[in-house]
Amino acid sequence: MDINYTPEELAFRNEVRAFLDEKLPKDIASKVKNSQHLGKEDTIRWQKILNEQGWMALHWPKEYGGTGWSPIQKHIFEEECAEYGAPTVLPFGVNMVAPVIIKFGTEEQKKTYLPSILNSDVWWCQGYSEPGAGSDLAGLKTKAVREGDHYVVNGQKTWTTLGQHADWIFCLVRTDPNAKKQEGISFLLIDMQTPGITVRPLITLDGEHEVNEVFFDDVKVPVENLVGEENKGWTCAKYLLTFERTGIAGVGQSKAALKHLKEVAAKVQQNGKPLIEDPLFRNRLADVEMELMALEMTNLRTVAAAQAGGVPGAESSFLKIMGTELRQEITDLFRRAAGPYAQPFLPETFEADYGGDMVGPDFANTVSAKYFNMRKLSIFGGSNEIQKNIIAKMILGL
Amino acid sequence: MDFKLSDEQRMLEETVGRLVRDGYPFDVREKARTSELGYSTDMWQQFAELGLLGVPFAEDFGGFNGGGPELMVVAEGFGRGLVLEPYLATVVLGGTLINALASDAQKETLISAIIGGELRLALAAYEPQGRYDHTQVATRADKQGDGYVISGQKAVVLHGDSADKLVVIARTSGGDNDRDGLSAFVVDAGAEGVSRRGYPTIDGLHAAEITFDKAAGERLGEEGKAIDALEKTLALGIVALCAEATGAMEVACDQTLAYIKERQQFGVPIGKFQALQHRMVEMRMELEKARSMTILAACSLEAAPALRAKRVAAAKALIGKSGRKVAEEAIQLHGGMGMMEETAVSHYAKRIVMIDHQLGDLGYHMQQLEGLLDVDDDAA
Numbered sequence: 001m002d003i004n005y006t007p008e009e010l011a012f013r014n015e016v017r018a019f020l021d022e023k024l025p026k027d028i029a030s031k032v033k034n035s036q037h038l039g040k041e042d043t044i045r046w047q048k049i050l051n052e053q054g055w056m057a058l059h060w061p062k063e064y065g066g067t068g069w070s071p072i073q074k075h076i077f078e079e080e081c082a083e084y085g086a087p088t089v090l091p092f093g094v095n096m097v098a099p100v101i102i103k104f105g106t107e108e109q110k111k112t113y114l115p116s117i118l119n120s121d122v123w124w125c126q127g128y129s130e131p132g133a134g135s136d137l138a139g140l141k142t143k144a145v146r147e148g149d150h151y152v153v154n155g156q157k158t159w160t161t162l163g164q165h166a167d168w169i170f171c172l173v174r175t176d177p178n179a180k181k182q183e184g185i186s187f188l189l190i191d192m193q194t195p196g197i198t199v200r201p202l203i204t205l206d207g208e209h210e211v212n213e214v215f216f217d218d219v220k221v222p223v224e225n226l227v228g229e230e231n232k233g234w235t236c237a238k239y240l241l242t243f244e245r246t247g248i249a250g251v252g253q254s255k256a257a258l259k260h261l262k263e264v265a266a267k268v269q270q271n272g273k274p275l276i277e278d279p280l281f282r283n284r285l286a287d288v289e290m291e292l293m294a295l296e297m298t299n300l301r302t303v304a305a306a307q308a309g310g311v312p313g314a315e316s317s318f319l320k321i322m323g324t325e326l327r328q329e330i331t332d333l334f335r336r337a338a339g340p341y342a343q344p345f346l347p348e349t350f351e352a353d354y355g356g357d358m359v360g361p362d363f364a365n366t367v368s369a370k371y372f373n374m375r376k377l378s379i380f381g382g383s384n385e386i387q388k389n390i391i392a393k394m395i396l397g398l
Numbered sequence: 399m400d401f402k403l404s405d406e407q408r409m410l411e412e413t414v415g416r417l418v419r420d421g422y423p424f425d426v427r428e429k430a431r432t433s434e435l436g437y438s439t440d441m442w443q444q445f446a447e448l449g450l451l452g453v454p455f456a457e458d459f460g461g462f463n464g465g466g467p468e469l470m471v472v473a474e475g476f477g478r479g480l481v482l483e484p485y486l487a488t489v490v491l492g493g494t495l496i497n498a499l500a501s502d503a504q505k506e507t508l509i510s511a512i513i514g515g516e517l518r519l520a521l522a523a524y525e526p527q528g529r530y531d532h533t534q535v536a537t538r539a540d541k542q543g544d545g546y547v548i549s550g551q552k553a554v555v556l557h558g559d560s561a562d563k564l565v566v567i568a569r570t571s572g573g574d575n576d577r578d579g580l581s582a583f584v585v586d587a588g589a590e591g592v593s594r595r596g597y598p599t600i601d602g603l604h605a606a607e608i609t610f611d612k613a614a615g616e617r618l619g620e621e622g623k624a625i626d627a628l629e630k631t632l633a634l635g636i637v638a639l640c641a642e643a644t645g646a647m648e649v650a651c652d653q654t655l656a657y658i659k660e661r662q663q664f665g666v667p668i669g670k671f672q673a674l675q676h677r678m679v680e681m682r683m684e685l686e687k688a689r690s691m692t693i694l695a696a697c698s699l700e701a702a703p704a705l706r707a708k709r710v711a712a713a714k715a716l717i718g719k720s721g722r723k724v725a726e727e728a729i730q731l732h733g734g735m736g737m738m739e740e741t742a743v744s745h746y747a748k749r750i751v752m753i754d755h756q757l758g759d760l761g762y763h764m765q766q767l768e769g770l771l772d773v774d775d776d777a778a
Contacts, residue, residue: 001400001401001402001403001404001407001696003399003693003694004399006399072399262771283764285768285771286764286767286771290691290716290764293694293712295690297691298687298690300399301689301690301693304401318682318686321683322683385676388675388676388680389672389675391679391682392672392675392678396678396682397659398659398669398678
């Protein structure tokens with residue numbers, strides 16, 4: 001039993017650190033650290049740098065351009081990226097639709113879609129949730145009716161993250177209305193330029209345009225855009241849900257945020273002393289630190305089990321719950337650190353090129369927006385209550 | 399990075415596992431618990447025969463030369479069976495402190511006797527006014543002839559009622575709250591000037607209030623320099639307690655899960671109700687965290703002192719927090735049955751909660767951790 005990295009693993013970590021030191025653009029890292037707006041071009045610029053290095057597709061098999069890394073290497077990489085303030089790689093292309101195409105797609109589909117995903121030339125978004133199908137995803141109603149060599153799609157998707165930038169969308173659609181819920185669903189790839197698609201912004205409680213509604217009105221989709229068999233789309237969806245979720249705990253993100261929080265709390269004064277010396281605040285900091293240590297070790301145990309050939313299944317549900325609750329707790333502490341200056345809401349100051357005066361301490365302008373934005377963590381990707389249902393069923397046999 | 403047990407560690411785990419499975423059914427434990435001694439001397443002899451009393455000691459004395467992970471494996475197994483015997487008091491606390499400080503001649507006698515099952519110890523460190531602070535020592539040791547005489551009072555000394563010898567922390571110099579000036583002594587439990595008031599604890603163990611009035615003691619190690627060894631011993635004791643708690647929490651979770659699958663209300667097993675399913679999931683999540691932190695602490699005993707202190711404090715604090723949750727939920731999900739002395743899970747709950755009152759509770763260790771927030775993983 002040894003909780004330390006091997007010399008080989010440490011050497012790999014040094015290689016990753018050297019890469020990040022040299023190649024991670026400082027302006028982008030600064031935006032991430034200070035919770036300023038990241039634009040589409042920031043994400044793409046970083047992803048193209050990753051691809052040049054051959055480190056874009058962590059989870060793909062090597063023959064398709066993946067890294068071929070072990071679970072521990074992937075973990076080290078993700079953790080270092082987070083700690084350095086690298087933007088999160090947009091998952092919809094490289095980590096969501098691509099693994100499905102690799103597993104269930106035709107050779108033609110692999111040739112068509114994978115290279116542009118690897119080089120971030122095509123921006124993908126996800127068409128799963130609908131107004132009436134959230135946690136009960138299989139209740140989706142968007143219809144695809146086969147007519148000759150294409151499907152005609154009608155319906156509505158929602159919570160489509162960054163769909164406003166997307167070139168393509170992968171969708172779960174109902175192809176057999178008479179089959180049992182899960183059995184009449186298919187997995188379709190749809191070009192967002194196709195006539196009949198309308199994207200409407202949804203503005204979230206923090207004033208952000210992050211998610212969208214996507215409407216389909218007699219949208220014609222070529223039959224060759226079906227991935228896997230017709231009516232077997234649920235298999236693809238389930239595969240994605242269990243696919244490589246080592247990063248789900250967000251340990252690196254929490255570590256970076258906690259470090260930043262400590263810096264901030266050392267500067268903010270309360271009763272003539274730094275806030276970090278306030279007993280109540282310090283107690284909550286210590287509690288977060290303790291929980292983060294427990295999360296990190298639990299995550300490492302899961303990674304080590306994967307390294308030894310185990311398939312992380314419902315264990316990742318534990319990590320999702322623990323990790324998201326912790327990240328949310330840290331955003332709450334940032335809000336506390338800002339004090340009364342958590343109140344002013346000046347979205348123009350979220351831009352890196354905002355040149356005007358701040359109101360209150362520099363860090364304070366984004367904390368409340370971020371706090372409210374991060375409420376999403378326990379809702380998306382299968383709400384934390386759904387994760388508990390999964391654990392109850394899969395691990396506890398209830 | 400590797401979380402697998404070595405072959406030797408796995409053998410140790412199997413040995414303890416078999417012993418607890420075969421020798422520690424609930425009714426047998428109840429008989430031992432309610433006896434005057436509070437545990438079984440036959441069982442203690444079995445520990446000796448199986449080599450368990452030598453786990454942390456050098457092979458020269460017949461020991462296993464184990465460290466944190468080995469003790470973790472043993473203590474977790476003991477936690478599963480709610481073992482009553484004075485393993486923590488004798489081997490982990492008293493034994494390793496002797497091992498760290500004593501001369502070769504002293505070790506020859508004392509360590510060999512521990513391993514052979516002929517010597518039971520208790521560590522008399524904490525005092526009534528000091529709560530969980532091991533540096534608040536008013537008990538004094540004064541030189542007299544070749545030896546020392548010790549006077550003072552020690553609080554809630556685990557298994558102090560039945561120990562053959564006491565390992566006593568006493569002050570040879572300095573003020574009551576100084577870190578320096580602490581020395582360790584071996585005192586015969588039956589010596590003149592030692593009076594013990596033994597009592598059962600609510601979790602089925604025994605402890606004692608001990609008063610020393612010019613009792614003769616034999617010094618271990620250098621005068622006034624026991625603090626480092628004492629803190630190492632306490633860290634090891636915390637690892638053992640964390641592991642014991644983890645083992646007990648695992649069984650509490652398993653028993654609760656089995657109960658909610660079997661207990662019928664409204665025509666279905668109560669485990670079909672989502673409110674209970676989610677609580678059960680939360681118990682298991684706390685168990686996973688407890689296991690993770692126990693491993694972290696067990697593997698950090700040889701780390702730089704500040705890093706060791708940070709991780710050990712965090713582990714004990716987390717066990718206090720998670721343990722309370724698991725214990726309370728185990729009782730709650732068992733309903734009225736959880737309130738019964740005849741239900742095993744109530745005994746697990748009591749032990750898990752009382753572990754928080756040994757070697758520093760959640761509040762104490764949170765404060766320690768608060769003082770160590772700046773220590774990072776690369777600390778040397």
